[in-house]
Amino acid sequence: MKLIEVNSAERIKEFHQLPREIYKNDPHWIPYIKQDIEKLFDPKTNKLFVEGATAIRWILSDDQGKHIGRVATFINPKTATTSALKTGGIGFFECIDDQKAANFIFDACLNWLKERGMEAMDGPINFGDRSEFWGCQITNFDEPAIYPMNYNLAYYKELFENYGFQNYFFQYNFWRDIHVPAQPIFHRKYNQLKNDPDFQIMDIKGKNLDMVAEDFRTVYNGAWGGHAHFMPMSKEAAKKIFKTMKPAIDPEIVIFVFYKGEPVAFYLNLPELNQIFRHVNGDLNLVGKIKFMYHKWRKTVTRMTGMAFGVVREWQGKGLEAALVVFGEKTIPARGVYKDTVLTWIGDFNPKMLKMISNLGTTEWRTFITYRYQFDRTLPFERAAITD
Secondary structure, eight states: OEEEEOOSHHHHHHHHHHHHHHTTTOTTOOOOOHHHHHGGGOTTTOTTTTTTOEEEEEEEEOTTSOEEEEEEEEEOTTTTTSSSSOEEEEEEEEEOSOHHHHHHHHHHHHHHHHHTTOSEEEESOOSSOTTSSOSEEOSOOSSOOOTTSOOOOTTHHHHHHHHTOEEEEEEEEEEEETTSOOOHHHHHHHHHHHTOTTEEEEEOTTOOHHHHHHHHHHHHHHHHTTSTTOOOOOHHHHHHHHHHHTTTOOGGGEEEEEETTEEEEEEEEEEOTHHHHTTTTTOOSHHHHHHHHHHHHTTOOOEEEEEEEEEOGGGTTTTHHHHHHHHHHHHSGGGSOOOEEEEEEEETTOHHHHHHHHHTTOEEEEEEEEEEEESSTTSOOOOOOOOO
């Protein structure tokens, strides 16, 4: 076996072709959009490179020259030192069901990261945002992948654990039928806010996206500011996020709460894009974009993805979460477009959010594991710290 570095247009093509062989008999697999992956490994589009990150991708070939695996390994300077160990990452891992082949890939990643001063590696994770391509799927292989979550075959769990990766944290997706009413206490909280003239609850229909981005940034920084290693979101970053999401946004499923005109909470939903992306075959070229717009116009999407839920810290636990949910309950189902929602992953290190989501009457839908491999095997293993 040998590793081939992905360093040319031909190798990039092979990198994206390999999963098609791995999943050719899996009806639930939906190809990642190759443009989403490539922008992560392009210094012009991934600012992590500017900040001192480094990354490499490989394809694994067997002795007959057949491609049987792939991986990316990288050092994200924003996260490499956020735990006691200097930690790199591996992601976009794919492999045939062969432990020797997987070990060959993992050994290469370990050695590459060791040479660059790392003491551990997490995987499978993303060379970018935590909300995308993060974790190894371990349950529910009977439904399609949701965008932009990882999707893998069941044997991947054994490939990681047999090598020695350990569970750093669980990640959970939750499902909810949007036609099922929320608990009465949610409606009481909603009515309290609705009848208070200082509060406004509304979607973003008719709003300027730059203004929406700024409202989002205000709540985001107010909700997560104060957590260890928190990096405030800039105006430019918020605008970029919403510019990227613009083709997909349905303004009637993005909801904010305002107090005296200031944004204090949001519930960001998007149409479940994989219900469209299954038709574009992993490529948003001109043909893919036309297909995307066609299926958006046809209202092909019947599921929402709950991407983010944020409440400014001083307002947490005061019913704003309930108000957002009930407002959506009163406005979204009546349109007859969406049937259900899947919430983006929540880690077991965030028990407050897990409790709140459970109170919504959700069902645990899919579970992932983010693994960590410590290079010094004599050190005690510590799972991800619980957030406050």
